[in-house]
Amino acid sequence: MSRDQDAILDEIFETLAALAPEIRASLPGRRVKSDETNPSGETRLEADAYADELIEEALGGIDGVGTYASEEQAEPIDVGSGDVSIACDPLDGSSNIKPNSPMGTIIAVYEGDLPASGDELLASGFILFGPILTMDIARDGRVTEAIVEDGEIDVINDDVTIPDEPTVYSMGGRVPDWTEGFAAFIEEVEQEYKLRYGGAMVADVNQVLTYGGSFSYPALKSAENGKLRLQFEGIPMAYIVECAGGVSSDGTESILDVDPERFHQRVPVHLGNEELIDTVEAKLAAHD
């Protein structure tokens, strides 16, 4: 009889929480760029590779976990006989080490083989290396927020809910590279909301969860699927925002409904309050 999925999820998130202080402690000594690039062609820091090693070793050894996959590795790795697959962005926003700005770890837990869509997602979560070390977990339609400075999950909010009134917007890319529809959205939104963009999806989305608003890394003229990876960033963060009462979109549908074709496939990402995301979709559609 396969191990109960809830017990596997408990152990995955408890193990990641226990590892978080060690990942944070490893950062000061690994700020330099390695001479390697990740499968998406981005320069890898020593910190990226080390966090990936730590997480693969810790989560790959859990009874019930069959596959470990990472933004840092070309293909998924068989780590056991279970049918639970883990897809991880070990250090999202690691370029923020240099300016000492927030970054984090994103994890998606899927049932079955990879690549997988939101239909196969069992749970997702992120660790945020900010002034305080925190961890959000989305399971069974609900988001909890915890402090994990000592490696234990100390819940401080057991029902994270995006505020009804949007306050901040956050967007990736550069004006000349935005599609006409997205530029039209930003022109409208800039009249009302505060720009909060820090270059790390985990921290920027957590601002939207905290203050209400929208986070976008849109389709670009030079990259029709934008920059963020579906498996490691789009789906897990979309699930968290949707469980917190917000919506996600790739410009036309929920990111959880996007069918993965390639393992490191990118996806345009819009997350946040329903009204704002509806405006994004309308502007993009109007300028298609």
Ligand code: P6P
């Ligand atoms: P840019 C970090 O590299 C990342 O994958 C996300 O965390 C973040 O939202 C985005 O890319 C930042 O991209 O183009 O602003 O450097």
